[in-house]
Structures are given as structure tokens and as C-alpha cells.
Amino acid sequence: MAGTTSSTGSGQSSSTLLPPIPRATSIIVIGMAGSGKSTFASSLSSYQQRRAAAAEAKSGSHGQPNQDGADSVDDVANPAAPYMVNLDPAVGTLGYEPNVDIRDTVDYSRVMEQYNLGPNGGILTALNLFTTKFDQVLQILEKRAAEVDHIVLDTPGQIEIFTWSASGSIVTDALASAMPTVVAYVIDTPRTTAPATFMSNMLYACSILYKTKLPFVLVFNKIDAQPHDFALEWMQDFEKFQEALAAGNATEPAPSTLAGLGRAASRRRGGEEQGYMNSLMNSMSLVLDEFYQNLRTVGVSSLTGEGMQDFLEAVKLAREEYVQDYRPELERLAKEREEKKEKSKREQLAKLMKDMAVGGKREGGLSMNDSATVKRGHHDDDEDQISDDEPIEESYDGDGQIVEPDSDEERPDYSYPGPDYDRGDGTVWPRPG
Numbered sequence: 001m002a003g004t005t006s007s008t009g010s011g012q013s014s015s016t017l018l019p020p021i022p023r024a025t026s027i028i029v030i031g032m033a034g035s036g037k038s039t040f041a042s043s044l045s046s047y048q049q050r051r052a053a054a055a056e057a058k059s060g061s062h063g064q065p066n067q068d069g070a071d072s073v074d075d076v077a078n079p080a081a082p083y084m085v086n087l088d089p090a091v092g093t094l095g096y097e098p099n100v101d102i103r104d105t106v107d108y109s110r111v112m113e114q115y116n117l118g119p120n121g122g123i124l125t126a127l128n129l130f131t132t133k134f135d136q137v138l139q140i141l142e143k144r145a146a147e148v149d150h151i152v153l154d155t156p157g158q159i160e161i162f163t164w165s166a167s168g169s170i171v172t173d174a175l176a177s178a179m180p181t182v183v184a185y186v187i188d189t190p191r192t193t194a195p196a197t198f199m200s201n202m203l204y205a206c207s208i209l210y211k212t213k214l215p216f217v218l219v220f221n222k223i224d225a226q227p228h229d230f231a232l233e234w235m236q237d238f239e240k241f242q243e244a245l246a247a248g249n250a251t252e253p254a255p256s257t258l259a260g261l262g263r264a265a266s267r268r269r270g271g272e273e274q275g276y277m278n279s280l281m282n283s284m285s286l287v288l289d290e291f292y293q294n295l296r297t298v299g300v301s302s303l304t305g306e307g308m309q310d311f312l313e314a315v316k317l318a319r320e321e322y323v324q325d326y327r328p329e330l331e332r333l334a335k336e337r338e339e340k341k342e343k344s345k346r347e348q349l350a351k352l353m354k355d356m357a358v359g360g361k362r363e364g365g366l367s368m369n370d371s372a373t374v375k376r377g378h379h380d381d382d383e384d385q386i387s388d389d390e391p392i393e394e395s396y397d398g399d400g401q402i403v404e405p406d407s408d409e410e411r412p413d414y415s416y417p418g419p420d421y422d423r424g425d426g427t428v429w430p431r432p433g
């Protein structure tokens with residue numbers, strides 16, 4: 001592919017094998033079941049729509065302040081409503097109008113029926129089937145990426161269906177190679193107040209970050225129900241997390257898990273588990289410390305819309321990270337691929353030349369530069385001299401052109417000439433087989 005020159009977004013230009021960076025940033029919304037992914041996507045969509053409408057009103061009213069006064073549009077010249085993609089085939093109703101919807105392409109309940117699958121197998125198979133067409137979706141998204149600021153992808157409820165499946169990787173990689181892409185990991189804040197659930201959520205987020213290697217934004221959702229200060233404190237101060245662990249919140253057994261056990265047994269068992277869990281989590285939190293350093297975190301309420309502007313700011317920074325860190329890696333891989341292709345082409349050509357006895361004596365040897373290789377219509381007196389402006393004329397069979405099987409073109413007779421055929425050099429043609 002010919003190299004293009006693209007702006008990196010930081011004002012610099014560089015020669016690249018990759019397509020230019022488009023206006024849009026794609027946001028892949030991932031999170032545990034019920035964390036509020038769809039509500040978050042919906043809230044983000046309506047927030048952006050309001051911004052777009054406010055910007056339009058502002059430009060229409062020649063700089064009058066926004067009616068609602070809340071949305072700052074100064075940072076984006078012409079904000080546009082995001083382009084929404086739903087990748088959850090099993091979702092019932094959505095709070096937003098998806099522009100591309102997996103449900104339009106694959107009928108999840110029929111997939112379950114046809115392949116005799118359970119709900120999760122059905123979702124996974126539906127996503128796999130959809131992914132086989134993702135090149136077409138990507139073409140649509142690439143077109144839209146010039147017109148919108150964000151392309152939001154809402155993923156299936158069961159997190160592992162997207163994060164650990166081949167289809168999830170294909171969709172993520174395809175997007176990330178086409179445009180700046182950011183992972184928004186949605187956390188159900190009220191359900192992460194116990195150190196154990198907090199830790200498992202963080203470990204999951206960490207595994208996704210290292211798998212995708214994409215810029216990451218941790219979205220603490222539902223802050224209207226539970227502020228996320230405790231989580232920020234645990235992430236910033238290791239000792240605070242240790243204190244929470246020591247207070248015993250982490251392993252407080254749910255009453256249901258102790259059913260049938262006596263009080264003493266419950267206490268003993270709780271104590272043993274707590275000791276093990278605490279020491280495990282202590283070690284894990286040390287591992288996660290570095291992960292926390294590289295994270296952007298925001299608190300949002302998808303119900304009230306609180307924190308959406310903070311989220312967009314975080315996405316802006318994440319886009320810069322993509323341009324600075326991820327894209328050079330893509331560029332390196334593209335160059336590597338191109339070099340490999342060139343090398344293999346050169347090797348094949350060399351092999352071909354060798355097969356054609358290139359470099360041997362002129363007599364009997366053939367060369368691609370040898371005019372005798374290509375038969376031309378008109379010749380100078382010297383057979384080997386061909387003037388460059390003479391057109392090549394295919395004047396005989398075996399001239400390197402593929403002959404249409406159904407054409408009337410005359411072909412040599414390759415049939416067996418019979419046992420008595422004399423080749424003229426005294427040998428008689430042998431009988432085959």
C-alpha cells in the first residue's frame with residue numbers, strides 16, 4: 001500500500017502506511033452483567049445529542065448562552081450525536097436508537113433453537129455469526145467516523161462472551177486498526193463496596209486492559225446510589241484498602257452461605273476463610289498497584305447524567321494515548337507486514353528466475369528482460385531489438401495469456417500421438433503408463 005501522510009492529532013504529520021486518523025473515537029462499553037452498560041450508552045447518547053442541539057442553537061442564536069446552561073460546547077467546534085452500535089443480541093429494549101443493531105442481522109432465539117443452545121451459547125453464536133459480516137459494518141463505521149465524534153458499541157451482558165471470544169477480539173482489533181478506540185469498563189459501584197468484589201472487578205478490568213492493550217477508562221456507574229470515593233481512596237492509598245480488609249468487610253460471609261452451620265462453626269469457618277482471603281487480596285492489591293497508576297477513572301450516574309462531561313474528557317485523553325502509544329505499534333506491525341510481503345515477493349521472484357535458469361549462458365537460457373521471452377508483433381531486423389513504443393501483440397498461443405476455456409482460440413493438440421509416432425530423432429514415442 002502506498003504510504004500516506006496523516007496528522008497525528010498533535011499537530012505533527014508523519015508518513016504512514018495506515019489510513020489517516022478520523023474524527024471519531026470509538027468507545028467499546030464493557031462491564032459485568034447488570035452494571036448498567038446499556039443505560040450508560042443511552043445516557044451518553046442523549047447527553048451528546050443535547051450538546052449537539054445546544055451547539056446548533058448557539059450557532060443559530062449567534063453566541064447566545066445555552067438554555068440549560070449545563071453543557072459546555074466550547075471544546076468541540078461542532079459536536080455531533082454519537083453513532084450507536086448494539087452488539088447484544090439478547091437485549092429486550094434499549095434506551096437509545098441503535099444505528100447498527102445485531103438484532104437486525106441475527107435472530108438470537110432462532111439461533112438457540114436451530115443450534116440447540118442455551119442462552120449464553122446462543123448469544124455467543126449470534127455474535128460469531130454477526131462477526132462474519134463485521135467487515136461490512138466496519139465500512140459503514142469508517143464512513144461515519146468522518147462525521148461524528150464518537151461511535152459507541154454496547155456489548156453483551158455476559159462480559160466473557162465479548163472479552164474472551166474470538167469475535168470480541170476480531171471486532172476490537174478491527175475497530176482499533178481503523179480509528180482511535182477506547183475501552184469504557186463500567187462498574188456497578190454499589191456492588192463493589194466489599195473489598196473482595198472490588199478486587200475481582202479490578203482484576204477483570206486489568207485482564208481486559210492487558211489483553212486489548214487499548215486506552216482504558218474505568219467508569220464507576222450508579223454514583224447516585226453509591227458515591228465512588230471509597231474506590232478512589234482504595235486505588236490511591238494501598239493502606240486504606242488494607243484497613244478495609246482488616247476490618248473484615250471483604251469476607252463477611254453472606255447469611256445464605258452459612259445455612260445449616262452452627263454459630264461457632266460459622267465463626268471458625270469465616271475466620272479461616274478471612275485469613276486466606278485477606279492474604280490473597282493483600283498480595284493481589286500489590287500487583288494491581290501499577291495497574292491503577294495507568295488508569296483514568298470517572299464516576300457517573302447513567303440515571304441522572306452526572307459525570308458525562310468528565311467521561312468525555314477522559315475519552316479525549318485516552319484518544320491522545322491511542323495516538324501516542326497504540327498507533328505507532330500498529331504502524332510498526334503494518335511496516336513489518338509490508339516488509340514480509342516484499343521479502344516473500346522477492347524470494348518468489350528469485351526462485352522463479354532460478355527455475356528459468358536466469359544468469360546462465362545466453363544460449364538456452366531465458367530472461368524476463370530477454371525480448372525473446374515476449375513475442376511481439378513487429379520486429380526490427382535484429383530479433384532481440386524491440387522498440388519500447390511498440391505495443392505487445394499476442395500473436396500466438398503459449399504467449400503467457402490465459403486462454404478462456406470456452407473461447408475459439410486455436411490450441412496445440414496435446415493428445416497422445418500413438419505408439420508409432422516418430423519424434424524425428426529416431427525415438428519412438430513410448431506408450432504411456
Ligand SMILES: Nc1nc2c(ncn2[C@@H]2O[C@H](COP(=O)(O)OP(=O)(O)OP(=O)(O)O)[C@@H](O)[C@H]2O)c(=O)[nH]1
Pocket residue numbers: 031032033034035036037038039040088155156157158221222223224225300301302303304
Ligand atoms: N441507580 C442507578 N441505576 C442504574 C444506573 N445505571 C443503570 N442502572 C440500573 O441498573 C440496571 C441494569 O442496567 P442495564 O443498563 O440494563 O445494565 P447492562 O449492564 O446493560 O445489563 P446487561 O446487558 O443485561 O447485563 C437497570 O435496572 C438500570 O436501571 C445508574 O446510574 N444509577
